[in-house]
Amino acid sequence: MRAVLVSLILLVAATAAAQERRLARFEATGAPAEVNDALAKLLEARQSIVAIDADLDTADEERRLRRLRDDAIAALATEGYFAPDVRIEADREEKARYLLRIDLGPRASVGKVDLVLRGAIEAQPQRAAELRAAWELPVGAPFRDSVWSTAKSRLLARVQEKDFAAARLVDSLAEVDADKHSVSLRVEIDSGPPFTVGELQIEGLRRYERDLVERFNPTRPGDRYDVLQLLDFQRRMQSSPYFASVVVSVEPDPQHAERAPIVVKLTEAQTKRVSFGLGYSTNTGPRAEALYRQALIFGYPYTLQTGVGVDRTRAIVYSDLLLPPKPNGALDSLGVLFERTDIENVITHRWGAGAARTQLREARDATIETRLGLNLQRELRRNALTPDVPGVTSDTAFGTYTWTRRAVDEITDPRRGDILSGTAGAGITRDILRSLVNNVFTYTHARYVRYQPLPLVDPKRNVLIARVELGRTFADDPD
Numbered sequence: 001m002r003a004v005l006v007s008l009i010l011l012v013a014a015t016a017a018a019q020e021r022r023l024a025r026f027e028a029t030g031a032p033a034e035v036n037d038a039l040a041k042l043l044e045a046r047q048s049i050v051a052i053d054a055d056l057d058t059a060d061e062e063r064r065l066r067r068l069r070d071d072a073i074a075a076l077a078t079e080g081y082f083a084p085d086v087r088i089e090a091d092r093e094e095k096a097r098y099l100l101r102i103d104l105g106p107r108a109s110v111g112k113v114d115l116v117l118r119g120a121i122e123a124q125p126q127r128a129a130e131l132r133a134a135w136e137l138p139v140g141a142p143f144r145d146s147v148w149s150t151a152k153s154r155l156l157a158r159v160q161e162k163d164f165a166a167a168r169l170v171d172s173l174a175e176v177d178a179d180k181h182s183v184s185l186r187v188e189i190d191s192g193p194p195f196t197v198g199e200l201q202i203e204g205l206r207r208y209e210r211d212l213v214e215r216f217n218p219t220r221p222g223d224r225y226d227v228l229q230l231l232d233f234q235r236r237m238q239s240s241p242y243f244a245s246v247v248v249s250v251e252p253d254p255q256h257a258e259r260a261p262i263v264v265k266l267t268e269a270q271t272k273r274v275s276f277g278l279g280y281s282t283n284t285g286p287r288a289e290a291l292y293r294q295a296l297i298f299g300y301p302y303t304l305q306t307g308v309g310v311d312r313t314r315a316i317v318y319s320d321l322l323l324p325p326k327p328n329g330a331l332d333s334l335g336v337l338f339e340r341t342d343i344e345n346v347i348t349h350r351w352g353a354g355a356a357r358t359q360l361r362e363a364r365d366a367t368i369e370t371r372l373g374l375n376l377q378r379e380l381r382r383n384a385l386t387p388d389v390p391g392v393t394s395d396t397a398f399g400t401y402t403w404t405r406r407a408v409d410e411i412t413d414p415r416r417g418d419i420l421s422g423t424a425g426a427g428i429t430r431d432i433l434r435s436l437v438n439n440v441f442t443y444t445h446a447r448y449v450r451y452q453p454l455p456l457v458d459p460k461r462n463v464l465i466a467r468v469e470l471g472r473t474f475a476d477d478p479d
Contacts, residue, residue, distance in 0.1 A: 022050045023061065024068055024088075025095055028102040034144070035104070038075050046071065052097070065098060072100060078145035080108045082178040108143045111182035115155070119191035121164060131158055143183040148174060152187055159189055161227045165260070166192035166252040195225035197250065198259030204266040208242060212301045213264060215325050216240070221259055225250060230262065232362050236329065237266065241295045241303050241322070244269040271296040287311035315340045330359045345384040352377040366407035373400045398427025398441075408451060415463050419449045445471035 026039040043050055049064045069086050076084045085103040092099075115135060117128045136151040137143070152172055159167040171188040197219050202210060216236045218229050234248040245267045250260045277289040291307040303322040309315070318337035325331050332355070339350045354375035361368045375398055382391030401424050408417030422445070429439040447469045454462040 022096040023052050023056075023064060024050055024098040024100055025091065026072060026100050026102060028104055031102070031104060035076065035079050035081070038079055039072065039102075042071055042075050050096075061097075065100075069100060072102065076102070076104065080143040080183075081105060082108055082176055082181070106181045108176065108178075108181045108183050110137055110139050110141050110143055110185060111177070111180070112184040113137070113139055114184075114186040116186070116188040117159070117191065118170075118188070119164070119167075120194050121159065121167075121191035124163075127162075131155065134158065137185065143174070148185070155187065156189060159191055160252075163194040163225055164191040165195045165225050165227075165250050166254040166257065168192070192254045193257040195250065195252075195257045195260050197221065197223050197225055198261050200264055201261040202264045202266070204264075204268065206268055207271065207296055208268065208301055212242065212324055213237070213266075215327060216329075217262075218329070219262065225260070233262075235362070236325070236360075237264075240325070241293065242269060242301060243267065269295065281311070284314070285312040313342055328359070329361070330357050332357050342384070347382055347384050349380045350377060351379075366405050367411075369402075369404045369406070371400075371402040371404075373402075375399070394429055396427055396429045398425055400425035414451045415453055416451055418451065420447075422446045439475075441473060441475035443471065443473040445469070 022043075026043065028035060028039065031039075046068060049068055053060075065088055069088065072086055073084060076082075081104045083105045085105065087101045087103075089099050089101060091097060113135060115132050117131065121128055134155075136154060137147055141147075152169065156167060156169050168190055169187070170190050171186070173184075173186045175184040175186075177183070198221050200210075200213060200217060202213055205213070216233060218233055219226075223229075230248045230250065234246050237243050237246040237248075243266050247265045249263050249265075251263065253260070271294060273291075273293045275291045279287045279289075281287060287310065289307065289309040291305065293303065293305045295301070295303045297304055301324045304319070305322065306319040308317050316337060316339045318335065320333055320335040323332040323334075334353075334355050336353045337351070339348075339352075341348045341350075352375060354373055356371060356373040358369065358371045375396075377396045377398075378393065379396070380391050380393050383389065402421060403423075404419065404421040406417075406419050408414035408419065424442075424444050426440070426442040429441065447467065450464075450466045452464045452466070454464055
């Protein structure tokens with residue numbers, strides 16, 4: 001074999017064109033995409049081997065080709081091909097000096113799976129059965145090393161997700177039978193003892209009291225350990241105006257599993273923030289906005305947001321006071337505003353005040369938001385072309401309830417998923433032309449939005465957005 005390979009190298013070297021080419025390339029006919037990707041990455045990682053040097057002799061070529069062949073066999077094994085045939089021959093297409101022609105042979109599949117879950121989790125047979133049923137590399141599936149590694153990591157993460165923070169991977173084995181093209185898998189996980197959570201251990205508080213952090217905490221001492229609860233705790237604190245960064249964790253020490261302290265490491269955000277914005281619209285021309293936010297008022301963790309905005313047809317001034325969250329996660333807010341609009345010579349002045357309660361709940365695949373609002377509003381309308389005609393004043397009191405479900409890949413720039421919302425409200429309007437009895441109204445509104453990437457074009461830049469809206473207002477007619 002060595003003599004044949006040396007002769008082949010001498011023959012190719014004697015007839016090679018003068019232009020610089022790669023030493024070798026791969027060709028695996030009928031290979032799946034992941035195999036071609038693996039071989040391409042191998043060539044990219046082995047640039048020092050496939051590059052042709054000026055002083056490259058036949059002995060160096062032989063050594064490099066053998067190493068490249070061994071590396072290809074090892075890479076193919078990670079994709080489930082344990083008995084490939086790799087032949088080295090001259091590249092007749094002259095894309096490289098040599099062609100490593102690969103006959104993949106049959107791909108190995110999973111022939112047996114043995115998942116051993118021991119420790120305190122043995123007292124939860126139903127959960128153990130659910131974990132085994134969720135195993136991601138079942139019998140009959142093609143074996144791939146990357147999928148094998150991911151399946152082990154996710155199984156361990158699922159065990160650690162609830163009760164067993166100190167679970168660990170004790171042993172894992174993939175036993176290959178190359179003749180039968182089969183792989184037997186074995187994974188052993190020790191769950192350790194069940195954990196319960198204890199008091200908060202807070203690091204980083206400077207301006208705020210401990211009670212503010214407690215308001216975000218969904219757990220109570222003695223509750224079962226649940227990583228999703230801790231992530232929700234972290235998310236709620238991170239999305240508040242009080243903290244710049246938050247990390248919530250429990251030390252996975254099996255010796256201190258009972259009432260393990262919840263460690264909260266945080267960095268407080270700046271209490272004051274000013275922002276400005278400029279823009280232009282073809283409908284309303286240039287516009288300007290300014291916003292001031294202060295998250296600590298007279299030593300209390302109340303957040304004040306005050307803003308102004310102006311364009312060619314509209315000017316608005318508003319101020320909102322956001323209260324710290326309730327223990328159940330509800331957020332209360334109070335607000336006032338003044339708005340002036342001038343649209344087709346109809347000038348409207350609107351004063352308003354309101355209160356709202358918003359609650360956000362995270363599910364596994366969606367976010368549910370509910371909002372209850374109560375508002376008082378006075379509106380004065382007059383025509384600029386008839387200044388002698390008195391304006392019309394109306395007073396309105398109304399309440400609304402909104403339910404929104406978001407199941408999208410990104411909140412700020414969704415590209416896949418859907419949003420469903422529904423609103424119902426009722427109110428009373430009083431003006432100088434109508435009686436109070438004849439001014440009761442109710443209304444409903446529903447909206448559904450679907451985001452779907454287009455498969456035949458770049459899905460990151462082209463998204464189909466479909467929207468359906470339905471709504472109706474019911475009001476008494478005085479006539």
